[in-house]
Amino acid sequence: QVSVINTVDTSHEDMIHDAQMDYYGTRLATCSSDRSVKIFDVRNGGQILIADLRGHEGPVWQVAWAHPMYGNILASCSYDRKVIIWKEENGTWEKTYEYTGHDSSVNSVCWAPHDYGLILACGSSDGAISLLSYTGDGQWEVKKISNAHTIGCNAVSWAPAVVPGSLIEQPSGQKPNYIKRFASGGCDNLVKIWKEEDGQWKEEQKLEAHSDWVRDVAWAPSIGLPTSTIASCSQDGRVFIWTCDDASGNSWSPKLLHKFTDVVWHVSWSITANILAVSGGDNKVTLWKESVDGLWACISDVNKGQGGVSAVTEGQQNEQ
Amino acid sequence: SSSSVFVVRKDQDIYVQTLRKLFNESHGIFIGLQRSEEEFAGKSRKTQLVQVSKNYRSVIRACMEDMHQAAVSARDPALHSQYSTQVSILSAMELIWNLCEILFVEAAVAGPLLLRLLDWVRLHVCDVDNMVREVLSSENPSKHELFWNVVDVFVLQGRMDEARHLLSKEASANPTSVHMCRILDDLMKKMPVPSLGNTQTLTEMELKWQHWHEECQRYLQDRTFASNSHMESICKILLGDENAILEKKDLMTTWYHFLVTRLLYSHPTVKPMELRFYAQACMDLFLGGESSPEPLDIILMAAFEFEMHQVIKECSIALSNWWFVAHLTDLLDHCKLLQSHNLYFGSNMREFLLLEYASGLFSHHSLWQQGVDYFDHCPEYGRVYLELHIERIPLNTEQKALKVLRICEQRQMHEQVRSICKIMAMKALRNNRLGSALSWSIRAKDAAFATLISDRFLKDYCEKGCFSDLDLIDNLGPSMLLSDRLTFLGKYREFHRLYGEKRFSEAAKLLLMLMTAHIAPCSFWMTLLTDALPLLEQKEVIFSAEQTYELMRCLEDLTAGKSDKQKFQDDDVETMKVEMLRLALARNLARVIVKEGTLEGS
Numbered sequence: 040q041v042s043v044i045n046t047v048d049t050s051h052e053d054m055i056h057d058a059q060m061d062y063y064g065t066r067l068a069t070c071s072s073d074r075s076v077k078i079f080d081v082r083n084g085g086q087i088l089i090a091d092l093r094g095h096e097g098p099v100w101q102v103a104w105a106h107p108m109y110g111n112i113l114a115s116c117s118y119d120r121k122v123i124i125w126k127e128e129n130g131t132w133e134k135t136y137e138y139t140g141h142d143s144s145v146n147s148v149c150w151a152p153h154d155y156g157l158i159l160a161c162g163s164s165d166g167a168i169s170l171l172s173y174t175g176d177g178q179w180e181v182k183k184i185s186n187a188h189t190i191g192c193n194a195v196s197w198a199p200a201v202v203p204g205s206l207i208e209q210p211s212g213q214k215p216n217y218i219k220r221f222a223s224g225g226c227d228n229l230v231k232i233w234k235e236e237d238g239q240w241k242e243e244q245k246l247e248a249h250s251d252w253v254r255d256v257a258w259a260p261s262i263g264l265p266t267s268t269i270a271s272c273s274q275d276g277r278v279f280i281w282t283c284d285d286a287s288g289n290s291w292s293p294k295l296l297h298k299f300t301d302v303v304w305h306v307s308w309s310i311t312a313n314i315l316a317v318s319g320g321d322n323k324v325t326l327w328k329e330s331v332d333g334l335w336a337c338i339s340d341v342n343k344g345q346g347g348v349s350a351v352t353e354g355q356q357n358e359q
Numbered sequence: 360s361s362s363s364v365f366v367v368r369k370d371q372d373i374y375v376q377t378l379r380k381l382f383n384e385s386h387g388i389f390i391g392l393q394r395s396e397e398e399f400a401g402k403s404r405k406t407q408l409v410q411v412s413k414n415y416r417s418v419i420r421a422c423m424e425d426m427h428q429a430a431v432s433a434r435d436p437a438l439h440s441q442y443s444t445q446v447s448i449l450s451a452m453e454l455i456w457n458l459c460e461i462l463f464v465e466a467a468v469a470g471p472l473l474l475r476l477l478d479w480v481r482l483h484v485c486d487v488d489n490m491v492r493e494v495l496s497s498e499n500p501s502k503h504e505l506f507w508n509v510v511d512v513f514v515l516q517g518r519m520d521e522a523r524h525l526l527s528k529e530a531s532a533n534p535t536s537v538h539m540c541r542i543l544d545d546l547m548k549k550m551p552v553p554s555l556g557n558t559q560t561l562t563e564m565e566l567k568w569q570h571w572h573e574e575c576q577r578y579l580q581d582r583t584f585a586s587n588s589h590m591e592s593i594c595k596i597l598l599g600d601e602n603a604i605l606e607k608k609d610l611m612t613t614w615y616h617f618l619v620t621r622l623l624y625s626h627p628t629v630k631p632m633e634l635r636f637y638a639q640a641c642m643d644l645f646l647g648g649e650s651s652p653e654p655l656d657i658i659l660m661a662a663f664e665f666e667m668h669q670v671i672k673e674c675s676i677a678l679s680n681w682w683f684v685a686h687l688t689d690l691l692d693h694c695k696l697l698q699s700h701n702l703y704f705g706s707n708m709r710e711f712l713l714l715e716y717a718s719g720l721f722s723h724h725s726l727w728q729q730g731v732d733y734f735d736h737c738p739e740y741g742r743v744y745l746e747l748h749i750e751r752i753p754l755n756t757e758q759k760a761l762k763v764l765r766i767c768e769q770r771q772m773h774e775q776v777r778s779i780c781k782i783m784a785m786k787a788l789r790n791n792r793l794g795s796a797l798s799w800s801i802r803a804k805d806a807a808f809a810t811l812i813s814d815r816f817l818k819d820y821c822e823k824g825c826f827s828d829l830d831l832i833d834n835l836g837p838s839m840l841l842s843d844r845l846t847f848l849g850k851y852r853e854f855h856r857l858y859g860e861k862r863f864s865e866a867a868k869l870l871l872m873l874m875t876a877h878i879a880p881c882s883f884w885m886t887l888l889t890d891a892l893p894l895l896e897q898k899e900v901i902f903s904a905e906q907t908y909e910l911m912r913c914l915e916d917l918t919a920g921k922s923d924k925q926k927f928q929d930d931d932v933e934t935m936k937v938e939m940l941r942l943a944l945a946r947n948l949a950r951v952i953v954k955e956g957t958l959e960g961s
Binding site for chain 2: 041042043044045046047048049050051052055058062063064065067069081084106107108109110111127128129153154260261262263310311313324339
C-alpha cells in the first residue's frame with residue numbers, strides 16, 4: 040500500500056506539468072503553465088518555498104536536477120523555446136545560462152550521468168535534440184541533432200554510465216572510455232536510441248511499437264546486468280518495456296506492460312529499477328513490478344486528485 | 360486542488376516507532392547467523408539453527424509485549440486500534456514462524472513432532488486463558504458453571520496432569536462421581552505419549568497406545584460414564600471421536616488446534632509427510648463450509664504441506680513488510696532447504712527478499728545503516744544495490760557524510776567515495792568554507808577542484824593580506840601534489856612561515872624557486888616579487904649575486920611579457936612597484952658583490 044505523506048500546495052496559478060524530487064528527496068521542483076518554476080524544501084513532511092523562478096515566457100514543461108556534485112543546479116524547458124539553467128549561489132537561485140537555439144517548444148530536458156560531466160539533453164517540437172555541455176567558466180558548448188524526430192521530440196532519457204570492460208578497475212585519474220547513449224521519443228511514434236561516436240551523435244536504433252505520439256521514455260538504472268531496459272509510454276495508452284540482451288545493443292524487444300484507457304504521460308524508474316511508476320490521463324498513478332516469472336504486475340494504485348496526473352518522480356529519503 | 364503536489368510513500372513498518380526494537384534486534388541475529396561458521400555438521404548445526412529461530416521468535420514476542428502495553432495505555436481510540444492490529448499481526452507472524460521452526464528448521468520426526476505441535480497450540484490459543492483463570496481461582500471450582508469447559512480445554516490440549524487435578528476436585532466434591540473420576544483419572548494417567556528421548560521406539564509406543572485405546576473403548580462400551588455426559592464426552596475425545604472433538608469447537612477456536620487434538624487422540628505417531636492429509640481434512644471439517652480460509656489459514660496449510668515456497672509467497676502477499684519473509688527465508692536457506700532454482704533475473708529467492716527488505720530500510724534516516732549489512736550478505740546484487748542506494752543518502756551533516764564515506768571506503772567503492780567528496784566540497788565552497796572545500800577535494804583526489812579552491816585562497820590572500828585555514832595548508836603533506844596550484848599554495852604558505860621564523864635565506868631560496876621552477880602561475884609573479892622586497896631591504900644581505908640576477912631576470916620576463924596595451928593600462932602603482940623592485944634589486948646586487956668579493960676576516 041501507498042499513502043500520501045505530504046501535500047504540497049504549490050500555489051501555481053495554472054496546471055503543473057512536472058514535479059521532480061532532487062537526488063535526496065529533500066527538495067521538490069515544480070513547473071507550470073503559469074510560467075514559473077518553484078522549489079520547495081520538503082523535509083520532514085514540510086513545505087517551505089525556497090525559490091520562485093521567473094524567466095520563461097510560456098508554459099514550462101519539465102524540470103531536471105543535476106547531480107549534487109556540480110552544486111544545486113536545475114534545468115527547465117518551456118513552450119517559449121528556451122532552456123534555462125538555474126543555479127543556487129550564496130543561498131539564492133539565479134539564472135546561470137539560457138539556451139535559445141530551438142525553433143519551437145522545448146519539451147524535455149534530461150541531465151546525463153554525472154560521470155560524463157555536466158551535459159544536458161533537450162528535446163524540442165522542432166524535431167531537434169540539443170546537447171549542452173558545460174566547459175567551465177560559465178561556458179556551454181552546444182551540439183545539435185537536427186531532425187531527430189519528424190514533427191517533434193517529446194522526451195529524452197540518458198542511459199546509465201557503463202564502461203565497457205568495467206570490471207577492470209581504471210587507474211585513478213584516467214577518464215574511462217564511456218560510450219554515451221540516450222533514448223528519445225517523438226511525434227513520429229518512435230523511440231530512438233542515439234550513440235556518440237567520435238564526437239558525433241548517430242542514430243543507433245529505431246524502436247517501433249507505438250501507434251501514436253511517444254510522450255515519455257525512461258532508461259532504467261543499471262544493476263550490473265548485461266541487459267538494458269527502456270520504458271516508453273504514448274498517446275496510444277500503451278506502456279512498453281524494451282529490453283536488449285546483448286552488450287552491442289542490437290536487438291531490442293518490446294513487452295507490453297499494459298494498455299491504459301487514456302494517454303500515458305510519464306514513466307519513471309525507482310533507484311534500483313525494480314519498480315516503474317506510470318501516470319496518465321486516467322487520473323491514476325500506478326506502480327509496476329516485474330515478478331519472478333518475468334511478468335509485470337501492478338503493485339499499487341495511488342488515486343488522487345482531479346484531472347490527469349501529469350508527472351511522477353522517485354526520491355529516496357525522508358527525514359524523521 | 361490543481362496546484363497541489365502529492366508526496367507519496369509506501370506504507371512501511373519501519374516508520375512505526377514501536378517496531379524499532381524488532382528491526383534492531385533481528386539485525387543482530389541476522390548478522391550472527393551469516394557469520395556463524397558451519398564448523399558443526401549434522402545435529403549440532405541443527406541445534407544452532409533452531410536456537411537462531413527461537414531467538415527471532417523471542418524478539419517478535421518481546422515486540423508484541425511492548426505493542427500490547429502501548430495498546431493498553433493508549434487513550435486515543437485510533438491509536439489503540441492501530442496497536443491492537445499490530446499485536447495481532449505480530450502474533451500471527453510468531454505463530455507461522457513457530458510452525459516453520461517445528462516442521463522445517465527442527466524437522467521434528469514422528470513422535471516428537473506431536474509434542475512440538477502440542478506446545479505450539481498451547482502457546483497460541485489464548486482465548487480460553489481468562490476462563491481457565493476464573494475457574495481455578497474460584498472457591499469451589501467444581502461448582503463453577505464453566506468447570507467442565509476448563510476440563511475439556513485441558514483434555515483438548517493434552518494437558519493431562521491439569522485435567523486430573525481438576526477431576527480430583529470433582530471427586531472430592533461429588534461422592535457420586537468418585538468411581539468414574541478414578542477410572543478417568545487412571546486412563547489419563549496411563550495415556551501413552553511419544554517420548555523425546557530414545558526411551559522407546561515408535562513401534563513400542565504404538566503398541567502401548569493400541570492397548571490403551573482398547574481399554575478406553577471397553578469403558579465406553581460398558582457405559583461406565585453414562586451417568587455423566589461430561590465425562591462420557593471426555594472419554595470419546597480420548598478415543599479420538601471426531602464428532603465429540605468437533606463439538607468443542609468453541610473451546611478450540613481454530614482448525615489447527617482441532618488438527619493437533621485429533622492427531623493426539625487418533626494418530627500420535629503421525630509422520631511429517633502425513634500431516635497434509637490430516638490438515639486439509641481438519642480444516643474442511645472445522646470451517647464446515649460456513650467460512651472460507653483466511654490468508655493465515657492458507658499460509659499454515661502450505662506449511663503443513665511442506666510447500667516452503669508457497670509459505671514464503673503467501674506471507675509476502677499477506678504482510679505489509681518484507682521483514683518476516685526476508686529473515687525467515689534466510690534462515691531456511693541456511694538450513695539448506697530452499698532449492699536454488701533461479702528466479703527470472705538470476706538471483707535466488709533469499710537474495711531477492713533480502714534486497715527488497717534492505718532497500719526499504721534505505722528510506723529511513725537511521726535504519727539505512729542496517730540496510731548496508733544486509734546488502735553485504737547478498738552476493739549477487741548486494742553491492743550494486745548498495746552503490747545505487749548509498750548515493751541517495753542526504754549528507755546533511757559532516758558526521759553523516761563521514762559515516763557514509765567510511766562505509767564506502769571499507770568496501771572499496773571508489774566511485775562513490777569520489778562522488779561524495781565532490782559533493783561535500785561543492786557544498787563547502789557554496790558556503791564559503793574554503794578550508795573544508797579543500798579538504799574534501801583532496802580526499803576526492805579532484806585536481807580540478809583543488810586548483811579552483813587554491814585560486815580562491817590565493818585571491819583571498821591578495822585581497823586581505825592573510826591566509827585562512829592555515830592549519831590545513833600547513834599540513835597538506837604529500838597531498839599538496841594533487842594539483843600544481845595546490846602545490847604552489849602550500850609552498851607559498853611555507854615561504855611565509857619561513858619568513859615569520861626569520862629563516863630568511865631559506866625563505867629567499869624558496870621564493871626564487873617558486874618562480875624559476877614555474878610552480879607559481881605567471882599572474883602571481885608580481886606578488887612574489889613584491890614579497891621579495893622586505894628580504895632585499897634587510898640589513899643583512901640575503902640573496903646571493905646569482906639569486907639576485909635570477910630575480911632580475913624574472914622581473915624583466917614579467918615586464919617584457921606585457922603587451923604595449925597592458926603597459927598602457929598599468930596604473931601608477933604598478934609602475935612604481937616595478938621601479939622600486941629594480942632599485943632594490945640593484946642595491947642588493949651592489950651590496951652582495953662587495954660581500955662576496957671580500958675575503959673572510961679582512
